[in-house]
Amino acid sequence: xxxxxxxxxxxxxxxxxxxxxxxxxxxGDLSVYWYQQSLDQGLQFLIxxxxxxxxxxxxxxxRFSAQQFPDLHSELNLSSLELGDSALYFCASSVDPGDxxxxxxxxxxxxxxxxxx
Amino acid sequence: xxxxEQHPSTLSVQEGDSAVIKCTYSDSASNYFPWYKQELGKxxxxxxxxxxxxxxxxxxxxxxxxxxxAKHFSLHITETQPEDSAVYFCAATLTGGGNKLTFGTGxxxxxxx
Numbered sequence: 001x002x003x004x005x006x007x008x009x010x011x012x013x014x015x016x017x018x019x020x021x022x023x024x025x026x027x028g029d030l031s032v033y034w035y036q037q038s039l040d041q042g043l044q045f046l047i048x049x050x051x052x053x054x055x056x057x058x059x060x061x062x063r064f065s066a067q068q069f070p071d072l073h074s075e076l077n078l079s080s081l082e083l084g085d086s087a088l089y090f091c092a093s094s095v096d097p098g099d100x101x102x103x104x105x106x107x108x109x110x111x112x113x114x115x116x117x
Numbered sequence: 118x119x120x121x122e123q124h125p126s127t128l129s130v131q132e133g134d135s136a137v138i139k140c141t142y143s144d145s146a147s148n149y150f151p152w153y154k155q156e157l158g159k160x161x162x163x164x165x166x167x168x169x170x171x172x173x174x175x176x177x178x179x180x181x182x183x184x185x186x187a188k189h190f191s192l193h194i195t196e197t198q199p200e201d202s203a204v205y206f207c208a209a210t211l212t213g214g215g216n217k218l219t220f221g222t223g224x225x226x227x228x229x230x
Contacts, residue, residue, distance in 0.1 A: 002160065033217065043161070043206060043220040056215030090160060094216065104149070104212050108160040 003027065004093050004109035012115045018079040021112045023091030025072055031055070031094045032074040033106060034066055038087040049074055050096075081116045088113050119144040121209050123221025130197050131229055138192045138224045140207035147209040150183060150190050151218070155204045164205075165192070197228045 003026035011019055025032050034046040045058035049068035060066075063081075068074045078085060088111045095103035120143040130136050142150075148169040153161035167174045167181045167190065174181050178197075183190040194201055204225050208218040 002162075031216070035218075042222050043208075043218075045217040045219065048215055048217055056217045058217060104216050105151070105163060105166065106216070106218060107163065108153075110160050113158075 002107040002109065004029075004091060004107055006089075006091050006109040006112050008112060009110065010113050010115075012117065013081060014117055015081055015083060017081050017116075018077065019081065019114065021076040021078070021089050021091075021114075023074045023076070023093075023109060025074070025091075025093030026107060029093035029095050029107075030072065031096060031104075032068055032072070033092040033094075034074070034076050035090045035092065035108075036087050037090060037111075038084075041087075043090075046076070078114070083116050086114055086116045119147055119209055119211075119219040121207060121219050121221040123207050123224060125224060126222065127225045127227070129227045129229060132197060132199060134197055136192075136194045136197055136201070136226055136228075138205055138207070138226070139189065140191070140209075140221050141187075141189050142209040142219075143188065144209070144211065145185075145188060146211050149210050149212045149216075150181070151208050152181060152192050153206045153208065153220075155206060155223075157203075161206060194226075197226075199228050199230060202226055202228045 005024045031050045033048045046060045048056040066076045090111045091109045092106040151166035155161045180193045204223045207221040
C-alpha cells in the first residue's frame with residue numbers, strides 16, 4: 001500500500017457524460033500528479049499540482065480539468081466523455097515536485113478504471 | 118519534450134536466469150530515472166531508481182545502470198523468480214522542472230518454471 005488513495009475504483013458511464021475522479025495523497029505530500037494508462041498510449045502524464053497550484057501540464061485534453069484543494073486532495077474532471085477516454089487513471093504523489101532528493105519520488109495510487117460505453 | 122524508448126517489449130526467461138531491460142532517453146537534461154513494476158490491474162510500484170550523479174545502483178537482486186553519454190539506462194534482475202513476472206516500465210524526468218515522468222512503453226517479463 002503506497003498511502004495514496006483513489007476513488008472510485010471502477011466507473012462505468014456513457015458517452016457525453018461527465019465524471020469526477022478523486023485522489024488523496026500520502027500524508028505530508030504536497031505534489032499530486034495525474035496519469036492516464038490506456039492500451040494504445042501507455043502511461044501518459046496529464047497534469048501536476050503542487051500545494052494547490054498547477055505546476056505542469058502534459059497532453060491533457062481541454063475536456064479534462066483538475067484541481068487541488070486546501071486539504072491537498074485532488075480531483076480530475078472528465079467531461080463530454082468519448083469511447084477513447086476509457087482507461088486506467090492513476091494519481092501519484094510526492095513530498096516535493098523535484099528537489100533532487102528522495103522527496104520527489106512519486107508513489108502511485110491504485111487507480112480508477114473508467115469505462116465509457 | 119522527453120521521449121523514452123524501451124526494449125524488449127516482451128521477455129521470457131527461465132527461473133534463476135537474469136533479465137535485462139534497456140531504455141534510452143532523448144533529453145540530456147533529464148536527471149532522474151525510476152523503474153516501476155506493474156502487475157495486471159494494479160498500480161505501478163517503484164522498485165529502484167537512479168539519479169544522474171551515479172552510474173550504478175543495486176538493491177538485492179535488482180540493479181540499474183546509467184550511461185549519461187549514451188543517454189541509456191538498464192534494469193538488471195538476477196536469479197529471477199516467478200513473482201518477478203509483471204510489466205516493467207522505465208521513466209525519465211528532470212527534477213525541479215515539474216518532475217513529470219515520461220514512461221517507456223513497458224516490458225512484459227515472464228519467468229517460467
